Amino acid sequence: xxxxxxxxxxxxxxxLLITDKAPVDLVAVGIMVALAVTxxxxxxxxxxxxxxxxxxxxxxxxxxxxxxxxxGAVGFIGxxxxxxxxxxxxxxxxxxxVIVAAASAFINNTPVVVLFIPIMMALxxxxxxxxxxxxxxxxxxxxxxxxxxxxxxxxxxIVSDLSVQAGYAPIGMFELAWVGLPVAxxxxxxxxxxxxRFMPGHAAATCHIxxxxxxxxLAELLVTENSSLIGQSPGALTAPYASLEIIEVxxxxxxxxxxxxxxxxxxxxxxxxxxxATDLVAVLAEGLAELPHEDADLTNRGTDAEHxxxxxxVPPQSxxxxxxxxxxxxxxxxxxxxxxxxxxxHHYAGLKIHxxxxxxxxxxxxxxxxxxLERLRSEGNFIVIEDVHHEIIHKRLASRALMIFGGxxxxxxxxxxxxxxxxxxxxxxxxxxxxxxxRTAYRELRADVLLLIIGTIALGQAMQKTGATDFYAHAFLxxxxxxxxxxxxxxxxxxxxxxTQILSNNATAVLLLPxxxxxxxxxxxxxxxxxxxxxxxxxxxxxxxxxYQTNLMVxxxxxYRFADYLKLGxxxxxxxxxxxxxxxxxxxPF
Numbered sequence: 177x178x179x180x181x182x183x184x185x186x187x188x189x190x191x192l193l194i195t196d197k198a199p200v201d202l203v204a205v206g207i208m209v210a211l212a213v214t215x216x217x218x219x220x221x222x223x224x225x226x227x228x229x230x231x232x233x234x235x236x237x238x239x240x241x242x243x244x245x246x247x248g249a250v251g252f253i254g255x256x257x258x259x260x261x262x263x264x265x266x267x268x269x270x271x272x273x274v275i276v277a278a279a280s281a282f283i284n285n286t287p288v289v290v291l292f293i294p295i296m297m298a299l300x301x302x303x304x305x306x307x308x309x310x311x312x313x314x315x316x317x318x319x320x321x322x323x324x325x326x327x328x329x330x331x332x333x334i335v336s337d338l339s340v341q342a343g344y345a346p347i348g349m350f351e352l353a354w355v356g357l358p359v360a361x362x363x364x365x366x367x368x369x370x371x372x373r374f375m376p377g378h379a380a381a382t383c384h385i386x387x388x389x390x391x392x393x394l395a396e397l398l399v400t401e402n403s404s405l406i407g408q409s410p411g412a413l414t415a416p417y418a419s420l421e422i423i424e425v426x427x428x429x430x431x432x433x434x435x436x437x438x439x440x441x442x443x444x445x446x447x448x449x450x451x452x453a454t455d456l457v458a459v460l461a462e463g464l465a466e467l468p469h470e471d472a473d474l475t476n477r478g479t480d481a482e483h484x485x486x487x488x489x490v491p492p493q494s495x496x497x498x499x500x501x502x503x504x505x506x507x508x509x510x511x512x513x514x515x516x517x518x519x520x521x522h523h524y525a526g527l528k529i530h531x532x533x534x535x536x537x538x539x540x541x542x543x544x545x546x547x548x549l550e551r552l553r554s555e556g557n558f559i560v561i562e563d564v565h566h567e568i569i570h571k572r573l574a575s576r577a578l579m580i581f582g583g584x585x586x587x588x589x590x591x592x593x594x595x596x597x598x599x600x601x602x603x604x605x606x607x608x609x610x611x612x613x614x615r616t617a618y619r620e621l622r623a624d625v626l627l628l629i630i631g632t633i634a635l636g637q638a639m640q641k642t643g644a645t646d647f648y649a650h651a652f653l654x655x656x657x658x659x660x661x662x663x664x665x666x667x668x669x670x671x672x673x674x675x676t677q678i679l680s681n682n683a684t685a686v687l688l689l690p691x692x693x694x695x696x697x698x699x700x701x702x703x704x705x706x707x708x709x710x711x712x713x714x715x716x717x718x719x720x721x722x723x724y725q726t727n728l729m730v731x732x733x734x735x736y737r738f739a740d741y742l743k744l745g746x747x748x749x750x751x752x753x754x755x756x757x758x759x760x761x762x763x764x765p766f
Contacts, residue, residue: 204631225630230337236599277321672713718745
């Protein structure tokens with residue numbers, strides 16, 4: 177009976193997380209309450225995750241990552257990429273991916289990708305290429321590198337700690353590199369050679385809007401009922417006007433792109449375009465389209481030197497997550513004008529904006545005073561896309577941050593200190609030396625992520641206590657009757673990778689690690705290879721924007737569709753799974 181009760185709680189949890197019907201932190205608390213109320217776990221067992229070394233270590237690594245970013249220990253290198261690439265966009269992409277990978281191998285990859293989104297936007301504008309050619313590869317490179325070290329991703333830290341709790345050895349600082357490094361190298365080369373060819377070429381709204389004498393304007397145009405454009409392809413509008421470029425076609429809140437072969441204009445289509453003033457006036461004069469609203473006319477961008485139209489991306493650490501747009505300070509401040517909001521493949525404007533709660537990856541198109549841009553950057557609630565060449569402050573502290581972080585890695589790698597104690601010591605030193613501000617540190621703890629880890633730890637413990645893990649392991653082995661451990665390991669890698677496409681990597685690892693250990697014991701082999709399989713499988717999240725936050729963050733700025741993640745994501749998934757299936761048994765024999 178207890179097994180079926182735990183299974184029911186597990187299924188409800190999966191449905192809530194996959195459908196996004198409730199915030200992840202609320203789901204996590206619900207798991208603990210359900211397990212305690214049903215008596216499956218004692219109350220002290222249900223909340224034991226709050227004292228888990230893995231949770232404390234992950235929280236400390238979040239803080240240390242913020243210190244590294246704040247001091248410019250990573251960012252100032254990235255800003256040199258454009259200068260050093262010497263006009264070669266492929267070289268620039270390769271250098272960027274190597275820098276992202278090197279940083280992501282040692283600090284949390286979320287702030288690294290947050291930092292590189294505006295850098296890659298600037299890079300794409302510099303070479304006249306679409307940002308969508310660059311942003312998914314940056315996310316993928318950060319994920320690949322995370323499997324090279326213990327601290328590269330929070331998943332590895334969690335798996336190591338749970339492995340110790342199960343009575344097995346922890347994962348060494350660089351132990352994963354035997355498999356992770358060659359896979360990451362091959363993956364980065366693959367991304368460099370293929371991304372510009374296979375990634376979509378969607379235009380960026382704010383690239384080169386202000387370009388001296390050849391000034392371009394961002395405008396919204398409405399296709400009228402009597403327009404001759406109705407039934408025509410986007411080329412019918414762009415062909416006669418050399419400077420006019422269609423960014424997006426909004427139809428009943430759905431976003432379409434001009435490169436979609438089936439797309440034909442319909443009445444009431446809203447067009448987001450970039451164009452010279454001459455061509456804009458000509459389109460309006462010929463009655464092909466009209467301005468949808470005079471008060472929020474985007475063409476006033478060119479006549480007001482004190483304002484910019486910027487894209488503001490909501491990052492995972494934003495303090496405005498879950499807040500309604502009208503409740504943000506942007507809405508209350510008369511100097512800002514919120515023009516539109518984009519969420520994945522949907523566009524909201526006017527009254528529809530008022531009903532939206534901000535989520536990770538949302539983009540606000542905002543007319544903002546130039547004097548307020550630094551405030552927007554420093555608060556950390558948004559990533560500012562337009563003005564990307566800003567100086568990263570506190571560079572004088574970069575050497576201190578690097579020394580502290582190097583000390584943490586050395587102490588943990590040599591066994592001088594446990595990873596948890598070393599990470600906490602590093603956070604303390606960063607605060608004492610000014611690399612990290614205490615008042616902003618709490619926001620970097622990412623309470624939703626930590627609570628989800630705590631909740632799934634409780635669920636994993638309940639699965640073990642009731643015997644559900646053995647039940648699931650035996651059910652899994654039914655698919656591999658008569659197969660050797662290498663085949664079962666490959667199957668478990670696949671199972672973990674599929675799970676992480678729809679759940680978070682941390683939740684997948686916590687829930688499947690007990691099953692992995694039970695599977696190995698049922699086969700009579702060493703569980704170590706299966707523990708490693710969970711690490712690599714849970715991080716093999718390339719074919720979906722949902723399972724990994726960095727994939728979701730680049731969704732909006734890159735104007736991606738779900739299918740875009742499959743083009744390079746499926747080959748990378750295959751690379752990780754094949755590399756893991758071949759190398760893991762050789763590095764960690766059964």
